[in-house]
Amino acid sequence: MEIYLKEKLNTSLFTAVGHARGGCISQGQSYVTDRGRVFVKINHKPEARKMFDGEAASLEAILKTHTVKVPRPIKVANIPTDGAVLVMEHLDINPLSSYAAVLGEQLADLHLHNQKLGRKLWKERATIGKHRNNSEDVLFVDQFGFHVVTCCGYIPQVNEWQSDWVTFFTCQRLQPQMDLIEKDYGDREVQELWSQLQLMVPALFCDMEIVPALLHGDLWKGNVAEEPSGPVLFDPASFYGHSEFELAIGKMIGEYCETFYSAYHQKIPRAPGFKRRFKLYQLFHALNNWNHFGLAYRPLSLKLMRHLLNSL
């Protein structure tokens, strides 16, 4: 494996440093190479290549916004026997502590980035001859989705472009999770709740205009850290979506201090109806955890569904 990676990275030096780090999904290890330290994620599942292609594309997209630090992706390669590897810049990271407020501000900047591009585009269109487009520019995106499949955990997400957020979230986020639960558990109770709830989802979005925002997509406490110079995000499952979706997973896991939220909401204030939509977005993560980790997440999923139905 190491000989194979040495060849792929075209480096004479390839020495493991530090201890191996296992996330919930993949194994990780840092190496010293001719061009500095790299961090290698290894996964032997058949869907590993798709997962890492999505993660690399997400890192590239976030990097281009210059809003919040993420490791620079270097290479995705198949492992000849099974699975794939993702090689990226190594970062010296510690758990998030002193940079929680800065992370709140930078995450808001990430979420506002596409909206700002949209405004700029309108201004340029109004000024004859000012429209420019070179390959380094990030272009305004007016739909929800992403150009590649990204995986939240190891489950691939349906990222096909869609102009309506409610349709996107219902049909391309919640429905696929419900389909997996139906396939693996055949749970009548949850299906009945879902058949009622899906009709009511649009009511949570009355009079809202949602501009697609580039999201990290899997922002739980395990994917947030800091360097001496500032906060860092890693392991994204990006797509263009509603910025509020991003906040729900952190809260569900009970992490991030209030300084993070207040710094974020200084830049993106809570819109009316935020609390109920928050539960809807938590529901996605509860279902996704159910599909990854099993029945322990069923009670939370049912509780959120009942809560939403009673509040509508």
Ligand SMILES: Nc1ncnc2c1ncn2[C@@H]1O[C@H](COP(=O)(O)OP(=O)(O)OP(=O)(O)O)[C@@H](O)[C@H]1O
């Ligand atoms: N670029 C990096 N440089 C150094 N360490 C890293 C880097 N990226 C990740 N790590 C470390 O490796 C651990 C596992 O990485 P990561 O979260 O990407 O794995 P995963 O199995 O895909 O994710 P998860 O546990 O979120 O499902 C992280 O908690 C972090 O400590």
